[in-house]
Amino acid sequence: MFRPLVSRAFTSTAPIRALSTGVPKTSPLWKLGRLNHVAIAVPDIDQSTAFYRDLMGAKVSEKVPLPEHGVYTVFVELDNTKIELLHPYGENSPIQGFLNKNKSGGIHHICIEVDDVTKAVNDLMAKGIKALNPIPKIGAHGKPVVFLHPKDCHGTLVELEQI
Ligand SMILES: CC[C@H](C(=O)O)C(=O)SCCNC(=O)CCNC(=O)[C@H](O)C(C)(C)COP(=O)(O)OP(=O)(O)OC[C@H]1O[C@@H](n2cnc3c(N)ncnc32)[C@H](O)[C@@H]1OP(=O)(O)O
Numbered sequence: 001m002f003r004p005l006v007s008r009a010f011t012s013t014a015p016i017r018a019l020s021t022g023v024p025k026t027s028p029l030w031k032l033g034r035l036n037h038v039a040i041a042v043p044d045i046d047q048s049t050a051f052y053r054d055l056m057g058a059k060v061s062e063k064v065p066l067p068e069h070g071v072y073t074v075f076v077e078l079d080n081t082k083i084e085l086l087h088p089y090g091e092n093s094p095i096q097g098f099l100n101k102n103k104s105g106g107i108h109h110i111c112i113e114v115d116d117v118t119k120a121v122n123d124l125m126a127k128g129i130k131a132l133n134p135i136p137k138i139g140a141h142g143k144p145v146v147f148l149h150p151k152d153c154h155g156t157l158v159e160l161e162q163i
């Protein structure tokens, strides 16, 4: 006897699993804030700065060398966040490897503000997330920052900056 080919979904009696309510399971000890910046590694930071300033009409910062981080940075001001243009500074830049793999550049990391970066990184390390610098360093804005390994953040290098 020919049985209509009906997808099991219509015949299954299993209860439709309720979508997770999305209630955060983060620790009440610290809190995520705004997106502070999206960082783009660029092969030519002067050209990229000119693009955002001259073609896009954005306000841009001076090019600032951060030897302790092995980068030059330029911040592009947007209404609700910033773009951080990054170019290697010196021999051991942590972003040289990224540019070797991505010759035209690309999105390198995101930076999220937190109210307490030490509590955040200790809590996340206790949950098995690898911090690239467990001890916060002072970042481009003169605030403590930590970086979380992209392999533990579902493919994105995440920077946390204490506001
Ligand atoms: C702090 C000043 C300023 C600020 O905003 O205040 C800055 O943001 S400075 C930014 C520059 N500093 C950093 O990025 C510090 C943290 N970064 C690192 O330590 C490295 O970049 C690291 C460890 C994330 C990657 O180093 P490296 O490229 O040498 O590692 P691998 O090539 O072995 O990569 C391992 C694995 O990770 C993937 N990967 C690498 N970089 C990224 C990335 N930016 N986003 C996503 N995934 C990344 C890479 O593809 C490898 O994956 P696999 O599948 O194993 O191939």
Ligand SMILES: [Co+2]
Pocket: 037, 039, 084, 109, 111, 159
């Ligand atoms: Co950054």
